[in-house]
Amino acid sequence: MLNKTDSTKSSDASRQSPLVKGKVTDSIIQLPTKATSETTENSPWNRATETFKQLSLRTKAAIFAIAIGTLPVLGIGTLAYSIASQSITNKISQLQQVEAESLADKVNRFMIERYGDIQILSNLPILTNARVKEVTGPKEKQAILDKFIESYKVYDSIVVMDLNGDVIVQTQGDEPGNRSDRDYFQVTKQTDRPYITQPQVSNTTKILSVFTFAPVKDSVTGQTIAIVRARMPVKSIEDVIKTSAEGGREYHLVDESGKIFLATEKQQVGRNAVKDFSGLDKLIAAKREETFVTVDKIDNKEQLVSYASRKLEGLPDLKWQVVLGSDTATAFEAKNQLFWTLALGTGLTALTVGAIAAWLARRATRPILNATAAVIRLGEGELNTRVEVGSQDELGVLGANINQMASQLQLLVKEQGLETERAKLLADITLRIRRTLKTEDIYKTAVREIRQALKTDRVVIYNLDQSNWDGVVVGESVASGFPKMTGVQIDDPCFRERHVETYKDGRVRAISNIYQEPSLSNAACYIKMLEKFAVKANLIAPIIIEQQLIGLLITHQCDNPRIWQQSEIDLFKQLAIQVGYALEQATLLEELEKARNVAEKGTEEERRQKEDLQMQLLELLSEVEGAAMGDLTVRADVTAGEIGTVADFFNSIVESLRDIVTQVKDSATQVNIAIGSNKNAIGQLATEALSQAEEINRTLDAVDQMTEGMKSVAQSAAAAATVANNASVTATKSGKAMDLTVQNILHLRETVGETAKKVKRLGESTQQISRVVSLINQIAMQTNLLAINAGIEAARAGEEGQGFAVVAEEVGELAARSAAATKEIEQIVENIQRETSDVVRAMEVGTTQVVEGTRIVEDAKLSLNQILDVSVQIDSLVQSISDATASQVETSQTVSDLMKAIAKISQRTSDSSRQVSESLQQTVEISQHLQATVGTFKIN
Known part of the structure; x- marks a missing residue:
């Protein structure tokens, strides 16, 4: 439509302004001349053109001015909104998809812990060892199971049954009875392997629960002698994932049959997820994790829905799925705000430009044409175009407003580009950090990449001793010409007294100028320490692993004070979180490796110690055997060690x-x-x-x-x-x-x-x-x-x-x-x-x-x-x-x-x-x- 308008005004514009002719005519579409067919001459477009030609120059100028002043603004606003809206939509969808996958991973890790719990229970000596089982009374066995429930706080019942389904021992409060008719009992008995059921209502408590089973094998013969069952209310899973409901998001856990067994909205429990979320069946059939928009059948609201289904190694495939949804009105609130901002801004601008253009058309058309040409270039993406303002009259005001609009659009596009660049930068840095599993390599990669991303003079990782909150610098990237901090130990009493709890809450501390920061007015020793390393401004974010503060990620600006932008603070905080995730993964792998090495080295020593301990036990048993017969004159030989x-x-x-x-x-x-x-x-x-x-x-x-x-x-x-x-x-x-x-x-x-x-x-x-x-x-x-x-x-x-x-x-x-x-x-x-x-x-x-x-x-x-x-x-x-x-x-x-x-x-x-x-x-x-x-x- 914009090209057609330009075509209509091409003849007048070519006579009035060489600037317009040189800059605009390349994009003008010429209409067919009268030399074409009769059908063309009688077309509606030609009739409109002939009518337009009969108008006065003032009217034409006004029409041209209004069209040039308003249509490009509307076009640019629409284009800017479309680009920004698509970018925001993609980003929000990606973030929600990541959260859904994280939630699925969290549920799987929680269930693999329960899978390990039931195997630990099945290997208890009071169940597998005949001698220990014989001397341990029912009350003592019950006390051990009660203590297990008290320690883990996720179970409400543990029952040990014989192969006929009769109760051998159970936790306090359980009802006795034979359970051989339960399907999961028969499955465990037939497969002779640990088993996790799908969520189902307990016959005893009438509460939706997940049951875990495992065979109990005799420690000598290896034969299955009993079956242990643990009952976990679904509420225990809800306690793990309920934080995912923050920010207006609604979580849904779907079982193997497609039924929702856990949801933010309780009325959705028991419903079919495929029927409630249209389009989910296609993703399930294609085994594809994706985020899409659909209508929630419960409240008939449009929702942004993310689907995730993960299988964790070492855990039986439960075929559970996670559906994370949020109302589009809430999820895309930023997009709606952008729409109304651009709509109002563009509309007001278009009205202003149109009114000014119509009034200016009475006085002169050339300045208007120049302004129109500038607006056209803005519409073509040349956002650095500006209208030369040579007067203080209305034309000057129009030019100034056009320039301001161009600056705002340019700033908006620039900010959007920076935001996209930061997101890409965060993803790239996270990927580089996660490529290595060694702690030292993570330190080196993190400080190097973060310093390059923020363009600061120094980035360090400060490792904390949780016993006294003293620490040492374990990783550093510093620009040449500034002192190094690697290996420096810092004893800061103020940190222990004032800032530990703040950092535990995940807050980021930004200091633009250490000499003007109010919180440092009484911290002369701290300022002196910063001066030693030429620090003028710093940014500090906590590194948290499993809700424990293990260190700080710190960046220094050494040449001059620096006012930290909120986007930089947010990026820095996200980078600290990713460093924490990487360190947690590396620490876990290092501990596993150390444990394996220690186990290999200690095998021979353990065997020797076991033989010595067995000999001492046999000697002690032979010496004290007479006491059981009433002989109180016997004495045991006192040797070194526990025996x-x-x-x-x-x-x-x-x-x-x-x-x-x-x-x-x-x-x-x-x-x-x-x-x-x-x-x-x-x-x-x-x-x-x-x-x-x-x-x-x-x-x-x-x-x-x-x-x-x-x-x-x-x-x-x-x-x-x-x-x-x-x-x-x-x-x-x-x-x-x-x-x-x-x-x-x-x-x-x-x-x-x-x-x-x-x-x-x-x-x-x-x-x-x-x-x-x-x-x-x-x-x-x-x-x-x-x-x-x-x-x-x-x-x-x-x-x-x-x-x-x-x-x-x-x-x-x-x-x-x-x-x-x-x-x-x-x-x-x-x-x-x-x-x-x-x-x-x-x-x-x-x-x-x-x-x-x-x-x-x-x-x-x-x-x-x-x-x-x-x-x-x-x-x-x-x-x-x-x-x-x-x-x-x-x-x-x-x-x-x-x-x-x-x-x-x-x-x-x-x-x-x-x-x-x-x-x-x-x-x-x-x-x-x-x-x-x-x-x-x-x-x-």
Whole structure:
């Protein structure tokens, strides 16, 4: 359209201005003349041309001026927008595609870690080693699995099942049940290999989860004996990738079936990705990673969608895909802003130029034609074209505005070119840095390329010691004539106090002039150090690896201060990030190489150490074997090293146990002696109680006879006196017998009390044994746990840790045998404590019975005193028998009743004495059994 307009005005322009004729006519298309066919003469274009020719010169000039002033501006604006828009679109698409690929790589690396976790679990000694598995209780196994979940914080359940699907051990909170009907269980059982499922809803938690399985193989036979399953909620993956949702982006993880199992918008979970994102099926079919624009079926918004599907070596192909989307309104916001900026600028400019051109056409056409020619050249891409402004009138203003517009367009194109150049420069530098895997080469390449890119005097890499934040310059590229900093160590207290946290957050520090920087007003030492290396301005960016600040990328301007542009700061920050990625990769490879070399060098030493350790273990096992049989005289040979420490500790424990058993033996012997010494007194007490009962029975008979005699008092008064005298004598003897009985019972009470104290001390001694045994058991459990942890580390180390795994198994077996021995000792101590408790209870019963017997004897003594008093009364009454016969008969009846009560009391005393004798006999038997039990220990 622009060429057609130029063609229309060609005749007038050729007559008015040689400049226009010389500069514009080359691009003007000439219309056919009237000499052509009749059809051409009657064409609409010719009719319009004829109409235009009939217009006045002023109108023509105005039309020409407006056309030349507006159309090129609109054309240039459209062209500039088209170029800039395409560039921005490509850049945004590339950045989002890189982020999608990075997200896919992040998910794969996260899953390969889980793939390694399930293999570590399947190689735990508590599952693969028969001996360790036997001595490790279910609670201890559960505690180990719970600790695994607590350490990794991505799993919510771990279950170990036998080949029938029954649970062997599981983490806390899991529901028991058979799982043989699960598809993934059968797949793992058939393939006999680790397996990762697609995301699916857990039957237990009803939460979308990923299950990992691995066969558990016996460490000796290599046969599969169980299957271990770990359940990871999909939320654990979301925690890893949720940062990708920043900036308005929406992530979608798609499983093998094409279903979305993780997304920023929760309502998309479970939907078909191909149906939601039109055009995705073509990329999947072509196996091509690409970014495209489509419509999101959820909210019916146009989105910029990036598709990525990566397979990581060492990880089973999960066939997961990443779809990263963002609303085009958000993604292309910069393009929209550019459109409105250019549209408004171009529109305003076109209107201004048109109005000015129409007004200037009234005065002169030549300046307008010159300006039009300049605008045409601008439209042709000659952005350095300027209109010569020779006056201060409207034509001068028009020329100035055209020049300003040209400058803006030129600046815009220049900035766009610089931005493209920087992006290309960043990609080129990153590629050169990534070509090498050696740290030193990365340092050299990075500082050289960055200095060339930023055109500065010096670029250094400053490596930091994270313990004290001191550092050293490990890489440098410096222009000639300036001092070098390679190897310089810098101790900057201000850095530790003020800037560490800032750099950890990834911030870049730009100083345009070290003498005018406000933050350096109190840092004279730092300025002095910079002066030493002729630094006038600097730019500092952190180098971060795995969220750890490991160094700084620094560039210096040494000849003059320098105002850093934001584009330079952004480029510098991106370069620092790429250096960090390269160093992380190089460090990982160097560590792997060092580990391989160390493993090769240490193989022979590990084999020798393993043989020495096995010999020491065998010797220790042979020396302490007698302790399991009760022989406490055995001692382990104390040697240098870890086994010597275990032997010394074992000797200390056995010595303490021997002392305790000796005390128990002595206490049991003393109990037997004390009970034996009191046996005769107890027997005598029982005999005297029986004699007392017989005496009381005889007294009762005498009283009965006395009663009968009282009835015939008139016949036998003398006999009554004799009987009364005999009763008095008998009562006196009974009183003495009662006193002796009371003394014997009190002595027995003291003996029983002493015996009870000794038995209690015996119980306290057994409690000491129990505490020592508990300590031994804790040590055995800790030793077993250390052996299990060592087995886990050996499993992580792979083939290089097999030797250490064997040692860990031997230590686990030793801990198992120690645990078994302590269980036997615990059983013996429990028997001693139980029997001691029986003795104490029997003693308490005996003491109670002795107290009761004492009370009964005291009552009998009181009764006998009463009998004595009655006998005296009878003796006096005999003197006056004739006067008080009736009264004596009543008194005789009272005496008879009292004697019957005494007989009953005496019978109870006899029964109590018999019970005391039987209780003490039981005490003797229990004490002898205790002595026999303790005698199983050999202490001499």
